[in-house]
Amino acid sequence: MNCYYHPEKESKNFCSKCNKPLCEECSIDTNGKILCKDCVKEEVKKVYIKRKSPSLAAVLSIVPGLGAIYNGQILKGISFILIFASLTGLEDYARGFENVIFGLMIAGFYLYMIIDSYNSARAINLGLEDYSLYPKEGSTLFGIVLLFLGIAFILANFELIHYEHIVKLWPLIFIVIGAKMIYKWKKSSQ
Amino acid sequence: MAKRSWDSLIFGLILLILGILFLLSNFGYRINVWHVIEKYWPVLLILLGLKYLIAGIKKR
Numbered sequence: 001m002n003c004y005y006h007p008e009k010e011s012k013n014f015c016s017k018c019n020k021p022l023c024e025e026c027s028i029d030t031n032g033k034i035l036c037k038d039c040v041k042e043e044v045k046k047v048y049i050k051r052k053s054p055s056l057a058a059v060l061s062i063v064p065g066l067g068a069i070y071n072g073q074i075l076k077g078i079s080f081i082l083i084f085a086s087l088t089g090l091e092d093y094a095r096g097f098e099n100v101i102f103g104l105m106i107a108g109f110y111l112y113m114i115i116d117s118y119n120s121a122r123a124i125n126l127g128l129e130d131y132s133l134y135p136k137e138g139s140t141l142f143g144i145v146l147l148f149l150g151i152a153f154i155l156a157n158f159e160l161i162h163y164e165h166i167v168k169l170w171p172l173i174f175i176v177i178g179a180k181m182i183y184k185w186k187k188s189s190q
Numbered sequence: 191m192a193k194r195s196w197d198s199l200i201f202g203l204i205l206l207i208l209g210i211l212f213l214l215s216n217f218g219y220r221i222n223v224w225h226v227i228e229k230y231w232p233v234l235l236i237l238l239g240l241k242y243l244i245a246g247i248k249k250r
Contacts, residue, residue, distance in 0.1 A: 082234060
């Protein structure tokens with residue numbers, strides 16, 4: 001087999017992390033362990049990665065979205081602020097039983113934001129790309145929810161629909177979570 | 191990692207537009223910027239939604 005970086009050279013070793021074939025020149029000996037230059041870079045990055053304090057992230061989350069912003073997840077933080085503001089704004093239009101539902105949703109979302117920023121900070125410290133809980137970068141479902149809320153609020157702001165109509169959409173939360181669970185179940189059975 | 195992201199462009203544009211609107215209203219043009227924000231803030235939700243959606247579709 002030939003070296004990954006020099007196709008013209010015969011390989012002498014394999015990287016002990018990613019198993020790339022390596023020639024003499026490309027083999028980097030790290031305390032008896034042979035690594036390729038890409039894996040060395042990764043290891044160095046892990047040492048220098050910015051540490052986040054999970055407890056500080058959780059405390060900052062008392063202000064909605066601030067914990068996520070502290071974690072460097074700016075867009076997530078902005079979406080958290082917007083969703084929280086939407087929910088609290090809609091609660092004014094919810095009457096009776098629906099007011100209770102919205103109160104529960106606000107409380108749940110508030111706790112979720114605190115837990116998420118705590119977990120995200122831990123994930124960042126471990127050098128994981130895929131930050132803990134929802135919403136992951138590139139979560140289609142989260143995108144659809146945001147888009148849907150945005151369109152609904154634009155329509156309501158221009159008086160094409162009533163805010164009460166958006167309030168009436170609350171059962172969608174069951175449908176979204178249910179659909180997500182079924183999708184997961186289907187995926188895991190394959 | 192050195193991929194150029196659209197985030198900076200979008201948020202740059204939003205800040206730019208807000209700045210221009212506030213300036214205009216400070217110099218006597220009859221624009222109520224807070225009114226504009228009140229009406230158009232869900233655009234931010236839509237843009238964020240599109241971002242997550244596009245990233246999700248690309249990942250497939």
